[in-house]
Each structure stands twice: as structure tokens, then as C-alpha cells.
Amino acid sequence: MQSLPLSLRFALRELRGGLRGFRIFLACIAIGVTAIAGATSLNESVKAGIASDARPMLGGDLQIDSDSYPISEEQRTGLELGGTVSQQVQLRSMARTETVEGNVESRTLIELKAVEDTYPLYGALELLPAMSLPDTLAQKNGMWGAAIDDSLRARLNIDLGDIIYVGEAPLQVRAIVMFEPDRSVSFATVGPRVMISSKALPDTDLVQMGSLVEFNYNIRLDKSESAEDMRARLDRDFPDATWRIRGLNQAAGGLERFLDNVTLFLTLVGLTALLTGGIGVANAVRAHLLGRLNTIATLKCLGAPADMVFSIYLIQLGLLAFVGIVIGLVLGATIPFIAANTLGDLLPVKAEFGLYPYALIKATVFGALTAALFTLWPLARARDIPPVALFRSLLADQGRWPRKKYVIVIGIIAAALAAFTVGTAEQPLYAFYFVSGAAVSMVLFRIAATGVMRFAARMASGRNSPTAGRPTLRLALANLYRPGSPTTSVVLSLGLGLSVLVAIALVESNLNATIDEGLPSDAPSMFFIDIQPQQEEQFRQIVTSMPGVEKVLTSAMIRGRVVRVNDVPADEVQVAQGSRWAIRGERSISHAATMPENTRLTQGEWWASDYTGENLVSIDAEVARDIGVSLGETMTVNILGREITARIASFRDIRWQSGAMNFTYIFSPNALEGAPSTYLATVKSEPDTELAIETAVLNAMPNVTVVQVRQALDMARGILDSLGLAVRMTAAVALVSGALVLAGAVAAGHSRRIYESIVLKVLGATRGDVLKAFIFEYLLLGIATGLIAAVVGTLGAWGVVTEIMEIIEWQLDYGLVATVLSSCIAVTLLAGFTGTWRAMGTKAAPHLRNE
């Protein structure tokens, strides 16, 4: 400890030369720290925004979600004991415009929301022109009003004051919705908003028994009772109610989960950047220490103990890492502010900007641990090099392990980094996968790099090798395997960044391919929803009489929810994450006498078409596996307050990607007798007949809603495209670190390249020969790195696609892989070429003089 002030003095003295040699060192640390600090700060600021906006976002202090039917008068009275209650009804429907003669001009899918005068209980709805909502939606001259999204104006070619039709009701468009405080962000949003008064809803004739409708009741507490007390009271007074009660902490549940996922992804990308950058850090440290060999040797000769040498450079590099971290923190802290300007409109909440200490501390710890991890190894090696060896050769420090003490410390730091990654992640399991994946990849790339070097060595030596007679090629190969060659670090860092990019791009292309080609040729082209039972026959007649129709299928559909599996309440059933949707909330269920076509039973038997015995049900085999039920066990569903229990008779293998109509639960017809059902129909027709069919059906039945499969797919593809772009851009951060390491390696090899080009010139090599040698070197490096990255990235993507996403038809996009590969080669060539060009211009004579 005595020597510490002295070491500090020496360390600072040595930094007088400035930070020029440390630009890559600083950049590598700063990039990763920026990514982590930025992502976490953004998450915190959005969450702070959610917390302060929770009431407007939820729509009240509490929300009762009552699925597809309204609550009873008695229940409503119960709710009103706690405060003001505001009902809202949401459903999907069609809006249309008609000519004076009553012919339909245009039609589009909308999201209808019928609200009471008290809406919104919290926050403010912004309308253009600014006017009160009850006034906007009120009935004037026998006509109900509507407020619509701006996008609907263009779709239906209408303006304020025009009339649109929803179901049976004409509505006058009186305002544009500029901001809706409780609009949830969801990928399931299919169309623009149309807001009407709940008193206008009956006129539309859209809400009938079994319709796909959502009834919600928002409550503003009047302080007589806390939210907790009210929950307890409702549970006590209405034990049979099947509603779900949502509190403020669930105001933006989906959004928060989404945010956490995004943050985890960005943090892991930042960590990847830190890890690939760490290799750049290690290279910079090694180069720095090599440049200080004489100083170290001199210090040792003057009596400095090895520990002091170690602490001098530890202090020096620690200071530099600190500078890098501070740069990263400053940049990272500003990211929420930048994001506010670029994606402010995309976020449903106003993020609260500020400094978030947790984000900054987390990023600091990540930065410090990575810097320490990659600095200590070369530092500990340099510590033990004897002065004599320092004088002898540049290559003396290769392949030596540091002392056991340091290896243990390095191991502890690596473990701490892994533990911190898993510990701070919202989903520790994913973080754990990442840490293991990163460790395995590092080892894989290390092995691959060794393989490349061995191969180069074999190709380059011996007089019968392919390089005999081609000294430039031999030199290029030799530069790949010589001691101290950049092969390992470039393959490791650039390769790691690149394979992340390859994996992400391939996963994305598989998703796209699934959307584009996943639909078999017999998949339906349109879905018709909410066909009333009495309309089914008419619907069939209309559609089958149309030209171009190839296939029409109708199924009964009933809204219901699973309440018990055997005797266990659905909420308490242990379900794998992938199938949780199947027993939470309301689902569409069906009944059928005969087995639907294309059904494959994996277990059990289908009931006879005239079966009348005990209630039976057939379940999706995968859901059954995830819930953990077997044949002969029972499931209970609640349909409009009535509980129906059925015994499981069979499991079906459902391929959801087929695009055909499928139900997770199909009951025997006798089980659901008397339950209010609507019909769902799928139509497969020739592409250019779709509009005619839609028009014919909707003219006859305005209550029916149609979804064009092609439009829905286009929308899904659009979301996927914009997501994919964002994901690829962030993944590029990891690649930037890799490129930095490459640039560092090229820069570090500069003096070597100058020397080699001069010796070659002395021996009679033309500039072309010299250029060829270096082009070869980087071409080989680029090909090797690109190939390895392509293989590792493809394997990673294959794992994700087949194991996690369970897409069956894995496709390898060769064009994509080839593009990545050639870009990698182009980048390495460019880097090598830039360095070589400078080396080529160097005058030979000064370098050949005797020292």
C-alpha cells in the first residue's frame, strides 16, 4: 500500500502523452455503457410516465372487465356504492358510406367504442374541433354523433358533418379524436376508432347474444372506500361474478411487459457490444503495454517491484476505463431526451424525463466489470515478464498464462458479470440463456479462430504447398497465423457481432416467410364474424351463388371461459407460458357433430354425430399437454353465467399456420344446446372476387363484420417490418464494436505493414505485389470471419425459430446470408485497404537506415 501514491504519480506521468492511443479503448467501453444506460433510463422514464398517468390509462381507479355481456342492475348498484361508474362497450365492426339512394359506396373495418356521458373519468379526451364529448355524441335532429380517428376520413373519403353507417345506425361525424387517454396500444388493433354514445349502441343492432363484444366498467372512487376495500367487498357480495377486476398497477400491464422485454433486449445488445468491445479493450491494453516494454523494463531495472509495475498500469487503465464509462453515461443519459423527440408520438404515455440513478449505476457496474475482465489478463501477463524478455522481442508475451492469483480474480470478475446480468434482468431465465450462449459462442469463436490459424499455417508452409511460387499469398497467410496476429480478436469480436446480426435477420426472414408463404393454397381468403344463427342459411345461399367461390365453411362460435380443470380453479392451474391464453379470459369455443375436415386426432375418438350422452369436449393437443390434462378428465366452462362441465374425449393436432378456422375447444353439440351462438364463416375465393362477395353479404347483413385475410396479413407484415428494422438497428450496435476492434487491429498492424511492404519492395516487389499480399490477408480474414459468423448465426436462428417460435418449416435465406458474408468481406477489405494504402506511400529509405 505504501507504493500506491508513487504508482499513482507514475501512472499520471505516463498519461501526459494524451489519450491518442486509447481512442478504441474508450470507444469500446463507451458504446456498451451508452447502450445499457440509455435503454434502462428510457425504460425508467416511460415507467415513471405510466405511474403518473395510471388513472387516465386505466380509465379509472378500478376497472371491471365483464367480457361479452353487461353486468346486472344489482351488480351495477354494487359498483356505484364505491363511486362514479362509467360503462364502455368495445367491438369490431364495419363502417360504411352510402349514396343518397342507399347504395354502399365504401366500407372499412373499425374499432367501435360506445361510452357514457361520464367518460373519461380521468384525463382528457382531445377532440378537433374542441367540444364536449356528450355534446359531440348526442342525438341531434334524430341523428347520433360520432368522433372518429383521422385515418378513417381518408379511408371512407368523408369529412366532418358527413354521415357514416355502423350496423343499422346512421351517424354524423362531428369531431376527430386527437388523443384518447385510455387507448391501449395493442398489435391486435385492426382499424380506426369510431366513438359513439352508449345510448346510440342499441340503434346499431350490433350487440346481440354471443356477439364478440367487450363490456368494461370504469370506477372513480369517491374516497369512502379504498380500492382494496372495494375489491374485497365485490368479492364478498358477488361471489359468482366472473368479471375480472383490474387495478392501477395493471393500467399498462401489456405495455410494461413489452417495455421490460425491449429493455432486456437492449441491455443484452449493450452487453454484447461490451463483450465484443472488451476484446478491443484487451488489444488496446496489450498494445499499450508492448509500447511501454522499455519503460517497464527500465522501471524494473531501477528497482520497482513487479507489484508496483502492475499497480501503475492498473491505475492508469482504471482511470481510462473511468473516462470511457463517464462518456457512456453522459451519452446514455441523454438517450431518453433524444427518444422523446423521435418516438414521442409512438409512446402512449408522456415519458418523464430526468436522471435515473438506477440506470446509471447499472451501466457503470457493467462497464467496470467488463473493463476489468478484459484489462486484467494482459496486465497480469505483463507483470511477470522479466526485464530481459522485455528487451528481447515483441512476441515474448504470447501464450503465457498469468499467475494463479490473477486467474482466480479474473474468474471471480467473470462470474460477477454473469451474476449481475442475470440478477438485474426482468426475465432472469432469458438473461441466463444469453450468458450461457455468449460464453459458448466465445469458446466456439476461439476454437474457430485457432482452426483458421492452423489451416493457414498448413496451407502456407512447405515447398509443395499451394503458396509455393506465390510469396504474397504466403505472406498473407503467414500474417493470419503468426504470433500476435489479429486473427483471434477479429474473428471473435467481428464474428460475434456479425452472427448476432445474421441470427436476427434470419429469424425475421423466417417470420416473414411464414406470413407470406405459410398459408397453404387452400387457406381461406376472408373471415365473416358475428353471423346470427338465423342468418347462417341466408349467408350460405348468398356466398355459394357468387362466382369464384371455391369453399365456404361455417362454424358455431360461443364466447365462454374455462373456469375449472377437473376441480382446480382455472386461476390456480399450473400452465406453461405458451398456453396460458387458453385458460385465462374469454375464448371462442365451438360445437360440432362431425369432425371438422383436415382434423387429425392424436388421442381418443370423435363422438357419433347423433351423440346424446355425457358432455364431451375435444382439445388442442398442445394446449392439453401444457395444461397437463389427459383423456377422461373434465373441464368446466362458463357461458353467460352458466357452468358446463364436459369430459375430455379427444386431442386434436392443430396447425394454426394453416390459416383455416380452428377452435381450441370443440364440444359435443348436446353440451352447448341452448347457448347463444353466432356463426363464424371462412370463404376461399378467387382474389378478384373478394370485393363482390363482401358487398353482397354486407348489403344483406349490415351486422356482419368481414376481415380480409390479405389485409390482416399486410398489417401484420407492416408491424413486423418496422419492428425488424428497429431490432436490426440496435443489433448493429454490437457490430459497431466489432468493427472498432477490426479498425484497432488494422491500426495496430500499421508499423508491421509498413515494414513488410518495404522489405518486399527491396526484394523487387512491385506496388501491385505488395497490395496483393495485404488484400489477400484481409480477404482471407473476411471470408473466414464471415463464414464462421454465418454458421454460428444460422445455428442460433435455427434454434430460435424451431425451438422457441416453433415454426415448422425452417427456411434458410441464402441470399441474406450471402449478403451478410459479402458485406463482412467488403468491410474487412476496406479496412485493410485503407491501412495498406497509407503503408504503401511510406518512403523506404528512412526505414532501412541503421539505427
Added chain:
Amino acid sequence: MDTLATNHNSPTAIDPAAPAAIALNQVHLTLEGPAGPVNILRGVDLNVSAGTALGVVGPSGSGKTTMLMIIAGLERISSGRVEIAGTDYAALDEDALALFRRDAVGIVFQSFHLIPTMSALENVAVPLEFAGLRDAFDRAEEQLKAVGLGHRIDHYPGQLSGGEQQRVALARAFAVKPKILLADEPTGNLDGATGQQIIDLLFELHDKSNTTLVLITHDLGLAKRCDRVVRIADGLIVGEGLSDAPGATGR
């Protein structure tokens, strides 16, 4: 021209009628230094006939190495004329000079300048390979045997002693049978005995091949073994022959 002869221990007779292997005519070299132009060479005239072993002596910084670099085509002159083995350098660009070096000039340096990532054999083969010879490796091996390194052909420079490295460099310089061999203090980094072996080898190779040798040295004993000696001082050739008083035999 003064033809003051030095000790003739070379059996090669010098034919005065033979064309000059090296002809420098009023060679000037001025470089831009930080404090304005610096005159490195200030009008060097030198004619060396083919087969001659020429010793070059002079104090540090006098321009010896620069003259050697000019003869090698590695440094461009500011004015004057350079003709080596009948070729006028003024007409050649950088690549043509490299090709000329490949075919006609061998160079040996004080600090060897071997390519560290290539074995002894590969180092010697490089110029032969550049010349496109199919039997480059066989010739290189022969040449290594000629310098007594037949047993170390697969060793890398780092695994060889200084004397061995310089022998590899000699083998490399002689491999293409150059018309001109330039040596810049080839024993400067070697101990006395090893240096002596290298010099013996150098002269032996020179005698066998009728190559024109230009040898820069500080060692007067070594200079005495050359056919002819010139003294350089301050960018000019100030005299021929060895003299204890520099400049005593100036023109």
C-alpha cells in the same frame, strides 16, 4: 579519374574498358527538413566498373547510406544522373525500379531485414518467386547450403542467431545472381568472429559471381579488402583510397 589502387586480394582482373556497372553523375539530393531544405548529397560523381568491390567509408551522416539507397533505386535524386548496369533510373517509375531490383540488385543490411513470418528457405525464395522461377525453392536451398545453412532451412529468423540471420540475408541477396550487390555495414550488429565469417562469405560469393559489390563500412581493415575505396564527407566524395588524414588526397 584517379585510379589509386588499394590492396588487391581479389583475383578478378579489372577491365578498364568494361562498361561502368555504376555511374553517378553530379547527383544531388535535397530533402525538406523541419528547418528548411537539407542538402544530403551535393554533387556526387562515381564510376564503378563491373566486378569491382568498392568500399565506401566516411563519418556518420556523411551520405554513405543515402548514396547506397540511390543506387538501389529506393531514393529518388533531386538532380543529376544515375545509370546502373546500363539502365538510366530517370526513365523508370517505382514499379519498374522494383522489377529492376528484383533482377539486378541484391542488398544486405546491418539489421538483416528478414521477414519474421517466413522460414529461412522461404525468405531466400521470395525474390526468386517474384522472378517467376518454378524451381525457386530448390535454388533457395542450394543458396542456403552455399552459405553453410543447409541444416537450418526450416528455421524462422527468430530461431536463428544474428550471424545465421545475416547469412540468410546474404543467401537471399545472392539468390537472383545480381549484377550489383549493396551491403550497408553488414557486420555492424555482429561480434568480431561472426562478422569475419560473414565478410569472408561475402567476398567469396563476390569473387565467384563477378558481381559488383558496394560495401559501406567503418572498419578500415575490411575496406582494405576491397578493390577500391572512396571516402565520403558532408555529401561529397572527398577522395579515393585509404588515408589516415581524411581529405588529404582530395581532388
